[in-house]
Amino acid sequence: MRLGGRLQAAIEVLEDIEAKKRPASDALKDWGSSHRFAGAGDRAVIGNIVYDALRRKLSLGWLMGSDSASSLAYGALLRDGGLPYEDIMAAIANDKFSPVELSDDQLKNWQNNDITKAEDYIQADVPLWCVDKLRGTFGDDWVAQAAALADRPPVDLRVNRLKATRNQLLLALEGTGAASAPFLDDAVRIPPIEALGRHPNVQTGQAFQDGWFEVQDLGSQIAAKLANAKAGEQVLDYCAGAGGKTLSLAAAMENRGQIHAFDAEAARLSPIYDRLQRAGVRNTQGYNKQADLEPLKGQMDLVLTDAPCTGAGTWRRRPDAKWRLTEQQLERREQDQQDVLNSAKHYLKAGGRFVYVTCSIFDSENNRQIEKFLAENSNFSEEKIDLASIAGAEFGDVQPVFLSHGCVFSPKQTMTDGFYVAILKKQA
Structure with missing residues (x-):
């Protein structure tokens, strides 16, 4: 043509x-x-x-x-x-x-x-009703932050350390434009498309078939890294979906310990089994029935909740969703998030870490949810997010937006999709 x-x-x-x-x-x-x-x-x-x-x-x-x-x-x-x-x-x-x-x-x-x-919302390329939600997170910088979500995104890959090193992967992907990504030792980035070009389909190559990498935005990789899963721990990935963060946790744990990947929707969880096999992950099992989690209550060292959300942080990749989203849908997601938080908290043992993640940049889905949760659960406290604790990371002047609770990563701030992370701890 x-x-x-x-x-x-x-x-x-x-x-x-x-x-x-x-x-x-x-x-x-x-x-x-x-x-x-x-x-x-x-x-x-x-x-x-x-x-x-x-x-x-x-x-x-x-x-x-x-x-x-x-x-x-x-x-x-x-x-x-x-x-x-x-x-x-x-x-x-x-x-x-x-x-x-x-x-x-x-x-x-x-x-x-x-x-x-x-008008500001036109410069930002967002629905008018979203303005207050964005201002709540970014303050006076909300227009520039939202406008960055209208840029073309890169393709980010996570090296699977169970099977390969970053240098091995870069050699296998030679000619695709892949290069080391910032912040994380296991991250690789293919730059955004220019003009009328197209990204190479790296998932058809042998390196992908052999489980050397997964496609995962850098922000999602950082969120999983901040969970600080350790070898030998008992971990629950609540709302695991297709398992992107589950695979990150498994690699960090070196296949030791146990990961319980749960999602209430069997169709959402179903891709995880092929992904686990391809990645060589042996310490993970999937669940899609809440009742099957009953023996796990009070036993988990770490619970990661990648909560259902509007996905506003992924608008670079799914811009059509921006225009279909309604305030009523946001309200339903906010209720879903409260339900997830109040359910998932029961699986932690004393001293366990509770990591709340969304791929949204709306204040009402993030900071306000943690504020409400802490007010209602006096046996939980918030842990400071220490980016220096991420192995190999050198953030320097590139920082997320720190809020009264947790922080937000974004295209403008950290060259990632929009993600929110808060880390809580259950008291004895």
Whole structure:
């Protein structure tokens, strides 16, 4: 496909997403299924345009003076596609599959509008109702923090120390752009896509098949590292999902001790078994029934709760979710978080560590939840988060946002997805 056809396809996908309020991944998959002539390169460019348009839906619409799918797709291509307008027009000329060109008014708007004159929430590219939630976490810096969640993300990998070293993995991934990531000795990063490029599919390679690494954002890796799981401990990964943090904990524990990975939804937990086998993890077992955890009460050295949340910290990767999220959904998640905290606390023994994690940057899902929990549970206290305790980490001036309880990692602050971590301890 030529650029004109790719641009038109992106417009059609954006129209489908808007009309049906559906995930972008589903819309792109359906488009690909019905247009099998499109190659991997075509689908990558179309996906880039769609995701770039969704990340900056408000600011692109404001700059264009229109929030139509066509305006957003053109705006995304102009901003992130690496081509000036004249080159785009030349590339789509005489292509019968090309969309209608921008109007003179749209082009003038794009060239003359100054985004710094737009309202704050438009500059931040977030729904208006989210402003107070973000200000509660980031204060006056909330616009810049939120805007960073509209950038293209890198691909982060965690080296599985049970099977490989970082140098071995970097050699295996030579030619992919992979390099050592900051902060952690086990982290590798492939930089964000540039222009109309695409990330290499590292999960098709032999290193992945052999269990040398897992795809895991650096923020998630840091959160798991801060849990400080030790060899020989009894650990409960509550709300384990597909097991990303479980695998991190297992490697840190050198396959010694025991990890109990629980998720109430069997479908969410099901991928963990293949992942455990591929990674060579032998100290982990899965549960999806609450009753099966009864013998674990009062026995755990560490309980990690990766609580259900809005996922606002992952908007770089799932920008469509930003526009589907509602205040009612947030309220339900806040109740879920309270339920998880009040259930998971019973599995800790005296002196055990309780680590609360979300991939959200909303104050009401994070700081306020821990504030409420501590007020209601006098036998728990908060432990200071000591980044220097992370083996091999040298954060220097790069620090998360420390709150009255816990801290938040973010694209702007730490070059990661948005994550919140708080560490509590159960008193004797």
